[in-house]
Every structure is written in C-alpha cells, then in structure tokens.
Amino acid sequence: MSAQIIPTRATSKARRGPGRIVEGLLSSLLFPFVLLGLWALSSVLSPNRFFPGPWKVVTAFGQTWLGTSFVVDVLPSLGRLTLGLILSIVFGIVLGALVGSFRPLRSLLEPVLEFFRAVPPPVLIPVLMLLLGISDQMKVAVIVSGAIWPVLLNTIEGVRAIDPVMRETAASYRLGTRDRIFRLVLPAAAPQIMTGVRQALSVGLILMVISEMFASSSGLGYRISYFQRNYLIAEMWSGILLLGLIGIALSLLFQVSERIILRWYHGTKEMERA
Amino acid sequence: MLPDPALFSAVFAFFSTHPETKGVAVTVNRKLTSALLGTLGVVVFLVVWQLVPTLGLIKATYLPPPTQVAGQLVADFGDATFWVALGNTLATWIIGLLLSLVLAVVLGTLIGLSPLLRRGTRTTIEFLRPIPSVALIPLAILLYGLQREAALVIVVWATFWQIFIQVLYGVADVDPVARDTARSFGLGWFARLRYVVLPTALPYLSTGLRLGGTVALILAITAELVIGNPGLGGLMVIARSVGNNLSLYALVVVAGAVGLIINLLLRALERRVLSWHHAVRAEVTQ
Numbered sequence: 001m002s003a004q005i006i007p008t009r010a011t012s013k014a015r016r017g018p019g020r021i022v023e024g025l026l027s028s029l030l031f032p033f034v035l036l037g038l039w040a041l042s043s044v045l046s047p048n049r050f051f052p053g054p055w056k057v058v059t060a061f062g063q064t065w066l067g068t069s070f071v072v073d074v075l076p077s078l079g080r081l082t083l084g085l086i087l088s089i090v091f092g093i094v095l096g097a098l099v100g101s102f103r104p105l106r107s108l109l110e111p112v113l114e115f116f117r118a119v120p121p122p123v124l125i126p127v128l129m130l131l132l133g134i135s136d137q138m139k140v141a142v143i144v145s146g147a148i149w150p151v152l153l154n155t156i157e158g159v160r161a162i163d164p165v166m167r168e169t170a171a172s173y174r175l176g177t178r179d180r181i182f183r184l185v186l187p188a189a190a191p192q193i194m195t196g197v198r199q200a201l202s203v204g205l206i207l208m209v210i211s212e213m214f215a216s217s218s219g220l221g222y223r224i225s226y227f228q229r230n231y232l233i234a235e236m237w238s239g240i241l242l243l244g245l246i247g248i249a250l251s252l253l254f255q256v257s258e259r260i261i262l263r264w265y266h267g268t269k270e271m272e273r274a
Numbered sequence: 275m276l277p278d279p280a281l282f283s284a285v286f287a288f289f290s291t292h293p294e295t296k297g298v299a300v301t302v303n304r305k306l307t308s309a310l311l312g313t314l315g316v317v318v319f320l321v322v323w324q325l326v327p328t329l330g331l332i333k334a335t336y337l338p339p340p341t342q343v344a345g346q347l348v349a350d351f352g353d354a355t356f357w358v359a360l361g362n363t364l365a366t367w368i369i370g371l372l373l374s375l376v377l378a379v380v381l382g383t384l385i386g387l388s389p390l391l392r393r394g395t396r397t398t399i400e401f402l403r404p405i406p407s408v409a410l411i412p413l414a415i416l417l418y419g420l421q422r423e424a425a426l427v428i429v430v431w432a433t434f435w436q437i438f439i440q441v442l443y444g445v446a447d448v449d450p451v452a453r454d455t456a457r458s459f460g461l462g463w464f465a466r467l468r469y470v471v472l473p474t475a476l477p478y479l480s481t482g483l484r485l486g487g488t489v490a491l492i493l494a495i496t497a498e499l500v501i502g503n504p505g506l507g508g509l510m511v512i513a514r515s516v517g518n519n520l521s522l523y524a525l526v527v528v529a530g531a532v533g534l535i536i537n538l539l540l541r542a543l544e545r546r547v548l549s550w551h552h553a554v555r556a557e558v559t560q
Contacts, residue, residue: 027390028397035398050416107308108315118533120492122499123507123526126514130336130522202406206496209408213500221408228412236416240409247404 052234061238069223074242077220080136081208084143088200092148093193096155097185106156117153121146121203122210134216142211147200154196158189191265194258201250209243338520346524356509360528363505366422366494367536370429371487378434378486379479382441387471392446403439407432407493411500425497425505433490437482444478445471480547484540491536495529506532 036054043053052060065074099106099113124145132138162185170184186193212221224239259266320340327334334342350356385391407428414427448471456470498507506529513521 024393027393031394032398032401050413103308104311107311108318110308110315111312112315112319114537115530115534118537119526119530120495120533122492122496123510123529125499126510126522127526129514130519131332202404206406206408209406210496210500213408213411224409224412228416233416236412240405240413243409244401244405247406248401251400251404 050233052237056234057237057241060234061241064223064235064238065242073218073220073223076136076218077208077212078246080139080219081143081204084140084208085147085200085204087140088144088147088204089151089197091144092151092196092200093155093186096152096193097159097181097189099152100156100159100189101185106160113149113153117149121149121207125211125214129214139208139211139216139219143204143207146207147204150196150199150203151193152196154192154199155189158192159185161192162188187264191262194262198251198254198258201254202247205243205247205250335519338523342520343523343527346520347527350521350524350528359504359506359509360532362422362503363491363494363498363507363532366425366429366497366503366505367491369422370426370433370494371483371490373426374430374433374437374486374490375483377430378437378441378482382438383445383467383471383475386442386445386475392442403435405431408496408500411497414497415501420501420503422503424501425494425503428497429490429493432493433486436486436489437479440478440482440485441475444475444482447478448474477548480544484537484544487536487540488533491533 040054042048043051043056099109121142125142128138128141128145132141166184166188170180175183208219209221209224212219213225214221216222220239220243224236224243227233227236227239323337324339324341326332327337327339338346385395410428410431411424414424418424418427452470452474453466456466461469494505495507497503498505499510500507502508502511506525510522510525513519513525
C-alpha cells in the first residue's frame with residue numbers, strides 16, 4: 001500500500017513547480033479580470049444610470065464606508081450579527097444535543113420544530129417587532145429566530161446518528177456525563193453541526209440586512225435602501241459590494257474554523273480513501 | 275369491516291415470535307409511539323400558546339391566542355383577496371424556481387463538464403455566491419419597480435446558486451471509468467450526456483431542487499415584505515400598517531404551512547427520484 005502512495009506523492013510534488021503556480025493564478029484570476037474589463041468597457045460605451053462603472057463604485061465605496069459610517073452603520077450591524085450568530089450556535093448545539101439524545105423528547109418536539117423551520121424567517125420580523133418593539137434586541141432576535149434552525153436540526157440529526165457501538169462502548173466504560181458529552185456526543189456530531197453552522201451564517205447575514213431594511217434608522221441594510229430611495233446609485237452599489245465582501249469574509253472564516261475543528265475528521269476520511 | 279381479532283392475534287404472534295420479522299413489529303410500535311408523542315407535542319404547544327395571553331403574560335393584542343387565530347384563518351379562507359395573495363406568492367415561487375433550475379442546469383452542465391472552465395470560473399463563483407440575495411433588493415426595485423420582476427431577481431439569485439453548485443458537483447462527479455468506457459464504445463456527445471452524466475448528476479440535482487425550493491419560497495415572501503409587491507408578504511405589510519395583529523399571526527401560520535407542504539413535497543420527490551440508487555443517496559447527504 002505504501003509502495004502505491006510514494007510514487008503518487010512524488011509526481012504530485014514534481015508537478016507543483018513555479019510554472020504550475022503561475023498557471024493556477026492565471027486560470028483563477030483571468031476570468032474575474034475579463035468580467036471586470038467587460039463591466040468597465042460597457043459602462044464607458046453605453047453609460048447606464050443604474051449600472052455605474054467599477055471605478056465609480058470603488059470611489060463611492062471609499063467615500064461612503066471608510067469613515068464615520070463605518071463606526072455608525074457597519075460596526076453595529078456586524079455586532080448584532082455576531083451576537084445573533086453566537087446565540088444561535090450555542091443554543092442550537094445545546095438544545096440539539098439535548099433533544100437528539102432522548103428519543104421521546106425528539107418525537108415530542110419533531111412536528112413543532114418541523115413547522116417552525118418551515119416558517120420563512122423574515123415573516124417573523126413583523127411579529128417580533130410587535131413583541132419587542134423596534135430595538136437592537138428585536139434585530140438580534142430576528143437573526144436568532146432564523147439562524148438557530150439549521151444548527152438545531154443538524155445537531156439533532158448528528159447526535160441521533162452516532163454510531164451505537166461508540167455509544168455502547170462509552171456506556172460500558174462508564175464515562176461520566178461530562179466526558180460523554182465532550183468526548184463522544186459533540187465530536188461525533190461535529191461534521192453535521194458544522195454543516196448547520198454554515199447555513200446559519202448565510203441566513204444570519206440575510207436577516208441582519210432585512211431587519212435593518214424593515215425597521216431601522218442605521219445599519220447596513222438601512223443605508224443601502226436609503227441610497228436606493230435617494231437615487232444614489234454608485235453608493236448603493238458600493239453597499240452591495242460591502243455586503244458581498246462581508247459574505248465572503250464570513251465564508252472564509254467558516255472554512256478556516258471548519259478546517260481546525262474538523263481536522264481529525266478530514267484526516268480519518270483521507271485515511272479511509274488511502 | 276373490522277379486522278378479525280383472531281387473525282390479528284395470529285399476525286401479531288407471527289411478528290413477535292419470528293426472529294427476522296420481530297423488528298418490523300418493533301418499528302411499527304415505535305412509529306406509533308412517536309406519532310402519538312408528536313401529536314402530544316403539538317397539543318402542548320397550542321395549550322401553552324393559549325395560556326400565555328389568557329393568563330395575561332403577554333397582552334392578547336400582541337399575542338392573540340390560537341383560538342382567535344384559527345377563527346381569523348377560517349375567515350381568511352372565505353376571502354378572495356387571501357387566495358389571490360397566496361396565488362401570487364406561489365406564482366413568484368414557481369416562476370423563480372423554474373428560471374433558476376433552467377439557468378443552473380444549463381450553466382452547471384456547461385461549466386462542470388469542462389475542467390478548464392471549472393478552474394477558470396472558480397474564484398468568480400466563490401466571490402459571487404456569498405453575496406446575500408437581499409443586498410440586491412434595492413437594485414431590483416430600481417430596475418423593475420414594485421413588481422413581481424423585482425421579486426424574481428431576488429428569488430432567482432438565491433435559488434440559482436443552491437441548484438448550480440449541486441449540478442456543478444454532480445456533473446463533475448462522473449466516474450472516470452464510466453466516462454472512458456462510454457467514449458471507447460463510441461457514444462456521441464448527446465448519448466454520453468444522457469446515459470453517463472445525467473444518472474450521476476440526477477441525485478445532486480434533486481437535492482439542489484429541494485434546497486432551492488425552500489430558499490425560493492423564503493425569498494418570494496421576503497421580497498414581498500420588503501418590496502411590497504402583491505402576495506402573502508404584501509398582505510402582512512398591510513396588516514402591520516393598519517395594526518391588525520390577528521391577521522398578521524394568521525398569515526405567519528399560513529406561511530409556515532405553505533413552507534411545510536413545499537418542504538414535504540420536495541422531499542417526497544427527492545426520495546422518488548432517488549429510490550433506484552441508495553448508495554449515491556448516502557454520498558449526497560454526507
């Protein structure tokens with residue numbers, strides 16, 4: 001078996017020369033630049049009121065977001081998003097581990113949970129506004145009300161699907177409750193939990209924006225729809241760009257933390273494949 | 275006609291004594307218990323909801339009890355505007371879903387089949403995909419006004435990526451041996467697509483369709499809430515602005531029920547499409 005692995009490693013290393021890196025960079029960056037060029041070209045050739053050129057958007061980006069607005073609009077939005085996501089993840093995992101561990105509890109709650117998951121989360125914004133008023137709590141509650149479901153349901157599934165042999169082994173070794181939770185339940189369910197967390201991130205970002213578009217006088221979502229209502233087109237595009245960048249930053253952050261948290265899992269998978 | 279008790283007990287005895295079929299009786303029993311518990315859960319939830327406003331923990335104007343909401347629902351069901359709004363929402367949903375499906379399948383197949391295109395577009399896809407669909411709401415309003423087209427921009431943007439990524443993976447997942455075999459048997463481009471690529475990609479596609487269907491509904495209603503185009507979301511905006519909280523809660527329940535039905539339908543569809551291939555199914559869910 002090892003005789004098979006060594007030559008493949010050697011070949012893959014030999015192919016990873018400087019030429020390969022240049023080729024990789026070229027192929028991954030060529031298309032974005034072509035698109036950018038087309039965008040710039042079309043904005044010069046046929047100027048459209050609603051589609052300003054890339055240079056205009058970048059200038060607007062600098063003027064709009066890099067200044068007081070960063071402190072007044074962007075940071076509070078990100079703060080609410082972070083708080084909402086942390087609450088969703090913590091409560092999702094705790095409740096999910098609880099519900100997933102006890103079959104009767106799971107059967108009891110399953111239909112109710114199915115219904116709440118099926119409710120499109122933005123629908124709850126008017127209801128939460130009614131109950132909590134227009135406040136920061138309401139916005140965080142909106143984020144939690146949508147982002148908790150993917151974490152909760154995936155944790156339940158993950159805990160439920162733990163290998164019975166592992167569970168029985170833990171029982172016959174008389175692992176204490178705490179050991180069982182931190183050494184068996186959470187690690188075994190971690191891959192599934194991470195799937196839920198990834199969905200929660202994108203749902204949370206969407207809800208952050210909508211909760212601010214709906215009822216707010218500050219924040220990213222409010223700003224962007226303010227620009228739209230006042231026909232500040234380049235500024236509006238710069239807001240879309242900023243939201244895109246936040247989305248990308250979140251997904252990068254997720255990828256890095258997933259690689260760290262699930263290192264053992266990817267390791268075992270590779271072992272299985274080899 | 276009632277089942278014969280003697281027959282019943284014989285069947286029961288058969289199930290409980292046969293070691294191989296004993297499991298069937300146990301699972302049936304277990305299913306029954308969990309169904310009962312599930313019903314109990316719903317009942318408990320409704321009772322708690324009823325008690326909270328009745329005991330005055332939250333004012334009934336802010337949280338109307340389920341009995342009142344049920345009454346409002348019955349009234350809604352007799353109202354034409356409700357059905358028109360529901361129809362509008364579902365129309366936006368299905369048009370958006372179909373548009374995304376066609377776009378995603380065509381683009382996903384084209385890009386997924388060519389390693390060159392796949393590598394070339396990867397960074398662009400990774401950049402565009404995380405852009406939240408709601409960020410495009412202002413743009414959609416500028417382009418199309420407060421119309422269904424504006425809502426469709428949002429729905430298609432979000433749904434497209436869900437299906438596209440699945441198609442991309444599915445098409446690229448073709449077993450190299452199968453592909454080479456098809457080629458050496460002289461199958462043409464179209465035949466290879468039909469007999470090699472399609473069966474591999476189908477499970478991925480139906481997963482994408484299920485995910486996309488849920489997302490499309492969420493964004494159809496979200497767009498109506500924010501843009502105000504006619505539909506369930508539009509009705510909610512009206513209910514909120516006139517302070518009709520009862521109607522608001524009834525609409526939330528309707529939105530949840532629609533979501534639940536769509537979810538169950540798409541899951542059933544997925545199971546049906548995939549019934550022939552359990553091994554692939556296990557791969558997809560991982």
